[in-house]
Each structure stands twice: as structure tokens, then as C-alpha cells.
Amino acid sequence: MKTLVIYYSQARGNTKRIADMIAAETGFDSVRIDTARPYAGTYDEIVDQGQAEVKRKLKPEFQPVGADLLAYERFIRKLGTAGINRSKHFAEPCYPVSQ
Numbered sequence: 894m895k896t897l898v899i900y901y902s903q904a905r906g907n908t909k910r911i912a913d914m915i916a917a918e919t920g921f922d923s924v925r926i927d928t929a930r931p932y933a934g935t936y937d938e939i940v941d942q943g944q945a946e947v948k949r950k951l952k953p954e955f956q957p958v959g960a961d962l963l964a965y966e967r968f969i970r971k972l973g974t975a976g977i978n979r980s981k982h983f984a985e986p987c988y989p990v991s992q
Contacts, residue, residue, distance in 0.1 A: 896921040896967040897960060901928075915969065922960065929954040 898916045902908035902925065909925065916923035930953070932939045946953065962968075 894966045895964060896969060897962070897965040898923040898969045899926060899958070900924075900970070901926050901955075921969065922965075924958055924960045926958055927956045929956055 896919070898912050898919075898921050900908055900912035900923070902912075912923050912925075915921065932942060934942070945951075
């Protein structure tokens with residue numbers, strides 16, 4: 894079954910490394926998605942904005958994915974690690990990934 898690992902990472906740090914590890918271990922393809930309008934501010938400000946969007950159930954627009962999604966039968970979302978020390982955000986999917 895052809896599988897694609899899709900991830901969203903603001904800083905391209907931890908989440909990207911984990912998504913790449915999943916793809917390497919499984920042989921799956923991997924693709925990063927980006928919001929149409931990049932987040933701006935300090936790390937804490939960006940995390941706060943993300944938490945507010947999750948709470949309000951906002952789903953920001955994102956850029957086209959750099960892969961032919963119709964070529965895949967299964968998708969794995971790699972959730973962002975931002976806000977790991979903040980109670981609720983870590984348990985919620987990054988909305989660009991959940992669409």
C-alpha cells in the first residue's frame with residue numbers, strides 16, 4: 894500500500910526529523926506542508942497563535958502539497974511538537990495537517 898507521511902513544522906526541526914525517520918524506517922515518501930500565510934513572531938507567540946486557532950477551530954489555508962496525493966492509498970500525519978509543555982496544544986493535530 895503506497896503511503897505518504899505528511900508533516901507540518903514551523904521551525905523544520907524536531908517534527909521534520911521525526912517525519913524523516915518514520916519515512917526512512919518504513920520506506921514511505923514524506924512531504925512537508927506549509928500554511929499559505931507564514932506565522933510570524935517569537936516561538937512563544939507562534940505557539941500561542943496556534944493554540945488560539947485550535948481552540949477556535951480555525952483551519953488556516955495552506956499551500957499546495959508537493960506530491961500527487963491521488964498516487965497514495967494511505968496518509969500518515971506527523972503532528973507538530975510545538976507546545977509540548979503546554980497542556981492542550983500538544984494533544985491536538987496541527988490544523989494544516991488535519992485538512
